[in-house]
Amino acid sequence: MDLLEYILGKSNYWASIVLMMIGLHAMISKNNLIKKLIGMSVFQTAIILFYVSSSAKRGAKIPIIHPHGDHADKADHAAEAGHHAADAVHHAIDATAYENPLPHVLMLTAIVVGVATLGLALAMVQKVYAAYGSIEEDEVLAAIAEATANGASISMPSPSDSPAQGDVSPS
Amino acid sequence: MSEQIPLLILLVPLLGAVGLGLFALRRPAAAMPVVFGALGIAVLAAIHTLLRIVDEGGSVITYNLAGWDRLPERASGKAIGIEYKIDAFNALVLVLITAVALVNALYLRARIAVECAGKEILYAVLYLLLVVGLCGMVITNDAFNLYVLLEISSLTSYALIGIGRRRAAHASFNYIITGTIGASFYLLGVGYLYMQVGTLNIGDIHEVLTASAELRASASVKVACMMIMAGLWLKMAMFPMHGWLPNAYRYAPSPSGSLMAPLVTKVMVVVMLRVMVNLFGLDYLFAELNWRPVIVGLACVAILAGSLLALAQRDLRAMLCYLIVAEVGYMVGGAWVGNEAGITGVAYHVLSDACMTFCLFLAAAAIILRTGEHRLGAFRGAFQRIPVAMTAFTVGAFSMIGLPPTCGFFSKWYLLQGGIEAGQWHYVAALLISSLVNAVLFFRIFEIALFGKIEVPETGVRDVDALPRDTWERVPAATKVGLVVAAIAVIAVGLLNRPIALWIGKALNFIEVAG
Amino acid sequence: MKAFASILVVVLGAVLLHASKDFPLLGDAMSPANNHPVARHYIEETVNDTHVRNLVTAVLADYRGYDTMFETVVVFVAGIGILAVIGVPTARIRQNENLGSTRQFGVDSDLIILQTCRLIVPVLQLFALYVIAHGHHSPGGGFQGGVLFGASYILLALSGGLREALRRLSESLSFRLAAFGIVLYAGVGLLSMALGGNFLDYAVLDRLLPGDVAMARSHSMLIVEAGVGFTVTTILFVIYANLATRGNLEDGL
Numbered sequence: 001m002d003l004l005e006y007i008l009g010k011s012n013y014w015a016s017i018v019l020m021m022i023g024l025h026a027m028i029s030k031n032n033l034i035k036k037l038i039g040m041s042v043f044q045t046a047i048i049l050f051y052v053s054s055s056a057k058r059g060a061k062i063p064i065i066h067p068h069g070d071h072a073d074k075a076d077h078a079a080e081a082g083h084h085a086a087d088a089v090h091h092a093i094d095a096t097a098y099e100n101p102l103p104h105v106l107m108l109t110a111i112v113v114g115v116a117t118l119g120l121a122l123a124m125v126q127k128v129y130a131a132y133g134s135i136e137e138d139e140v141l142a143a144i145a146e147a148t149a150n151g152a153s154i155s156m157p158s159p160s161d162s163p164a165q166g167d168v169s170p171s
Numbered sequence: 172m173s174e175q176i177p178l179l180i181l182l183v184p185l186l187g188a189v190g191l192g193l194f195a196l197r198r199p200a201a202a203m204p205v206v207f208g209a210l211g212i213a214v215l216a217a218i219h220t221l222l223r224i225v226d227e228g229g230s231v232i233t234y235n236l237a238g239w240d241r242l243p244e245r246a247s248g249k250a251i252g253i254e255y256k257i258d259a260f261n262a263l264v265l266v267l268i269t270a271v272a273l274v275n276a277l278y279l280r281a282r283i284a285v286e287c288a289g290k291e292i293l294y295a296v297l298y299l300l301l302v303v304g305l306c307g308m309v310i311t312n313d314a315f316n317l318y319v320l321l322e323i324s325s326l327t328s329y330a331l332i333g334i335g336r337r338r339a340a341h342a343s344f345n346y347i348i349t350g351t352i353g354a355s356f357y358l359l360g361v362g363y364l365y366m367q368v369g370t371l372n373i374g375d376i377h378e379v380l381t382a383s384a385e386l387r388a389s390a391s392v393k394v395a396c397m398m399i400m401a402g403l404w405l406k407m408a409m410f411p412m413h414g415w416l417p418n419a420y421r422y423a424p425s426p427s428g429s430l431m432a433p434l435v436t437k438v439m440v441v442v443m444l445r446v447m448v449n450l451f452g453l454d455y456l457f458a459e460l461n462w463r464p465v466i467v468g469l470a471c472v473a474i475l476a477g478s479l480l481a482l483a484q485r486d487l488r489a490m491l492c493y494l495i496v497a498e499v500g501y502m503v504g505g506a507w508v509g510n511e512a513g514i515t516g517v518a519y520h521v522l523s524d525a526c527m528t529f530c531l532f533l534a535a536a537a538i539i540l541r542t543g544e545h546r547l548g549a550f551r552g553a554f555q556r557i558p559v560a561m562t563a564f565t566v567g568a569f570s571m572i573g574l575p576p577t578c579g580f581f582s583k584w585y586l587l588q589g590g591i592e593a594g595q596w597h598y599v600a601a602l603l604i605s606s607l608v609n610a611v612l613f614f615r616i617f618e619i620a621l622f623g624k625i626e627v628p629e630t631g632v633r634d635v636d637a638l639p640r641d642t643w644e645r646v647p648a649a650t651k652v653g654l655v656v657a658a659i660a661v662i663a664v665g666l667l668n669r670p671i672a673l674w675i676g677k678a679l680n681f682i683e684v685a686g
Numbered sequence: 687m688k689a690f691a692s693i694l695v696v697v698l699g700a701v702l703l704h705a706s707k708d709f710p711l712l713g714d715a716m717s718p719a720n721n722h723p724v725a726r727h728y729i730e731e732t733v734n735d736t737h738v739r740n741l742v743t744a745v746l747a748d749y750r751g752y753d754t755m756f757e758t759v760v761v762f763v764a765g766i767g768i769l770a771v772i773g774v775p776t777a778r779i780r781q782n783e784n785l786g787s788t789r790q791f792g793v794d795s796d797l798i799i800l801q802t803c804r805l806i807v808p809v810l811q812l813f814a815l816y817v818i819a820h821g822h823h824s825p826g827g828g829f830q831g832g833v834l835f836g837a838s839y840i841l842l843a844l845s846g847g848l849r850e851a852l853r854r855l856s857e858s859l860s861f862r863l864a865a866f867g868i869v870l871y872a873g874v875g876l877l878s879m880a881l882g883g884n885f886l887d888y889a890v891l892d893r894l895l896p897g898d899v900a901m902a903r904s905h906s907m908l909i910v911e912a913g914v915g916f917t918v919t920t921i922l923f924v925i926y927a928n929l930a931t932r933g934n935l936e937d938g939l
Contacts, residue, residue: 009711014703020359021699027348029691040351047355051362057720058713063741064824065733093733095726096715101741102725103365105750106315108742108829109757110358112918113322116764119925120326121347123768124333126932127340130772140341147337175879182885185759186872192766192865196858236752238878238887242727249724253752289775296766300759307756319756326760330767340771359702366709369722394705 012053019046033125033135037118044114048107055100063101065093173223177232177257179216180265180306184209188299191292202295203280209299210273213306217269221262229677232257233312250372256312260518260678263671264309264441267522270660271433271529272302277653278533279426286424287334294334298430301327305438314361314371314450317442318354321406324438325350328431332423342418349415353405360398363391373450381452387459396451396460403446407439407499410473417492425536428488432495433529437521440502444518447506448679457509470504471601473497478608486545487535490612491528494571497605498524504598505586511676513589516582518675519668523578526664527570530657534564537646537654550620560646561620563654568613570661573606578665585672736903738822746827747907751886754910755871758917762864765921769861772933803845810838818915822904828911832918839923848927852935857927860920867920870913874906 026039132143187209195201239252304324333343408416477497484490537560570579710717818831843851883890892902
């Protein structure tokens with residue numbers, strides 16, 4: 001296949017794969033916990049880019065059906081859209097005129113999942129910081145080793161670890 | 172109405188969890204009753220579903236969510252909504268998940284106020300939602316829906332581990348990083364497949380792949396398969412990507428450990444089986460892709476590494492965690508041996524390993540509770556001090572070693588059969604060696620229990636994890652009940668191995684499209 | 687570690703790119719994904735089936751509504767999880783005592799910022815409600831509008847102090863509303879089951895909702911999107927409140 005076509009015609013795949021690899025590299029090799037999370041974000045966003053770019057169609061509109069067919073001026077119809085949408089579209093809709101909605105839907109879900117994971121991971125980093133005073137992986141591991149050598153218990157509640165008073169349920 | 176009962180397995184715990192969030196945020200006493208109630212109903216619904224499928228001779232229950240039936244045949248017959256499919260094997264796994272969660276709740280009841288003080292309701296919500304995620308993953312027939320439920324299970328497990336003290340947060344963070352890479356690889360693999368096939372419904376994807384030799388030969392489908400497998404292996408702690416598991420399950424609060432250790436990795440294996448059998452199809456995987464030698468070899472390394480690392484551990488829970496890594500090796504190897512005996516063996520092993528891991532983890536938690544020690548010294552005189560827990564531990568240990576009539580024996584039997592039939596002698600050897608190593612491991616423990624000796628001489632450093640005498644507790648009665656149920660299950664699943672294997676065979680053949 | 691990561695990344699990237707040679711070109715309308723009967727069905731028949739012109743909302747809330755329900759549960763889990771991991775018990779009891787006592791804004795708030803934000807917040811919230819409600823006909827929906835609405839509370843917290851925002855939307859109320867959002871979603875599904883259809887089958891709800899079957903789908907989608915909006919709004923605010931204060935809800939940024 002023509003090399004130019006291969007690179008330009010598939011530029012979206014190149015872009016998303018390069019971004020994915022940057023993100024993956026950060027997740028694995030960075031020492032700082034927050035940088036790992038930034039890598040995670042980049043990685044997930046690159047996958048989202050991959051999916052969404054697959055839904056593109058040359059010359060197509062966004063996946064919202066026009067009330068009166070392929071009318072160029074959308075603004076006029078916006079007001080009547082709510083009432084007339086139901087009876088406006090009698091003629092067949094050309095599937096190539098609108099982008100594929102399915103990847104958009106899937107990626108809405110993926111974005112939400114990514115945000116949720118990021119939130120939870122950030123909370124975890126805060127907890128690690130509160131326990132060990134650092135967010136660099138090597139320093140944390142050193143602090144853990146020191147704590148173990150000094151006689152801290154692993155996970156069972158030790159006598160010095162009094163259970164928190166009261167309820168953590170939201171006030 | 173009975174059409175809707177399978178859905179209750181998912182809906183009742185879900186509504187229980189949100190109900191707690193809605194009404195009981197400041198009433199910690201409500202946590203356990205709701206957990207018991209919701210899981211009890213879920214278990215009953217799962218058993219009902221299983222009995223219905225067995226009664227109907229192994230039929231498959233298909234359910235279209237949101238009422239969208241497939242497109243009419245003239246318009247291609249494809250699925251436009253999401254559907255789920257339950258066959259005999261899935262139904263067994265559903266019963267397993269809900270039952271283990273329910274029995275574990277007996278133990279949870281004793282520990283929740285101590286290990287998660289002030290956060291009981293939050294813990295209960297996460298607990299119930301983990302069960303929802305796991306059950307949903309098992310029955311869904313849509314590749315993307317599987318991803319969403321995978322993430323629900325993952326997020327709840329991250330939180331159930333991170334809620335613990337001390338090292339739990341760091342262990343959970345590592346789990347988050349590895350788990351997210353795994354889930355994202357899975358998503359990428361599904362994306363690659365979607366680009367070539369155009370649908371997300373597992374059955375439809377299989378149809379398209381079977382029909383098109385060109386697709387089967389293409390690099391993108393191969394890479395998709397690779398990415399999906401890699402993602403699932405990351406999530407099931409397949410060696411060498413197992414690093415997150417020992418720390419995560421050791422430092423988590425003990426009820427979390429005893430819930431997740433038996434279930435999470437096994438459900439990932441079930442998903443892997445589903446992907447192999449239903450999505451790609453065994454003939455594609457074994458005739459066209461020639462990965463079997465590599466993967467079975469990797470599995471053998473996993474088995475040996477897991478067993479030897481377990482042998483090297485001095486901490487009880489760490490030892491059990493490495494045994495899980497070895498068990499995952501059994502399952503991945505057995506699945507990729509690829510013949511009917513192998514796959515049936517893996518499916519049966521999912522059930523049996525879950526039971527025995529649960530039994531061992533629960534017994535270990537009870538022993539640690541009673542003796543205050545994390546290390547093997549905890550077993551000194553255990554048969555007299557903690558008879559119920561020690562007996563349950565013994566049953567679990569026999570199962571791990573592979574002695575009849577426990578389920579471990581029968582699952583090893585099927586796996587060995589599969590390995591021998593396929594001529595995978597390194598796999599057979601690895602299984603036998605690991606049984607030997609397990610025997611050494613557990614008999615060492617029995618020696619300590621019966622004769623009170625510890626082989627490794629103490630070097631004068633005090634056991635840093637030993638708890639002072641006044642925190643030791645007698646094992647609560649409810650936990651004893653749980654231990655007895657777990658031990659009985661290990662033996663029962665073993666004795667029932669013929670009917671279970673029969674139903675598994677039916678289920679997997681039923682869905683495996685001819686060819 | 688860095689060397690291993692670099693090698694892994696280069697090899698993996700090369701493999702992934704190699705596979706992409708089979709892929710359709712960017713913008714190809716006849717690719718397997720874009721030309722699939724199901725994708726065509728979504729574009730061609732959605733308006734007839736559901737009277738909703740925004741295809742993404744229709745697929746999200748109706749055809750794949752089951753997925754969206756679990757997505758909402760994911761958001762809820764994130765909120766509960768963050769509270770479980772870093773929530774500090776004692777701080778909440780203190781909060782309870784202090785919260786009702788003062789009417790003034792936090793001491794650090796700047797007058798210009800405060801007044802500007804007081805003007806912006808209501809408009810932002812109105813716009814957020816518009817985005818949720820108009821998600822059927824223009825880009826929008828429960829998630830998008832919910833994020834805007836949650837952002838309005840975060841803006842309030844940033845400008846006037848976290849305490850002010852908590853007075854208007856306490857953490858306890860947030861979780862209740864979040865759970866309520868899921869109950870709303872699952873409730874619509876249960877109602878369908880009770881009326882004889884499958885879970886989340888909106889067609890059978892046309893007995894209760896005005897209009898024909900297609901309009902019933904449209905209305906149910908709105909209810910479901912509202913549920914999603916509740917959950918996303920409140921959980922987003924809870925995530926902010928907890929992360930900004932390391933779980934103890936004092937002061938904040």
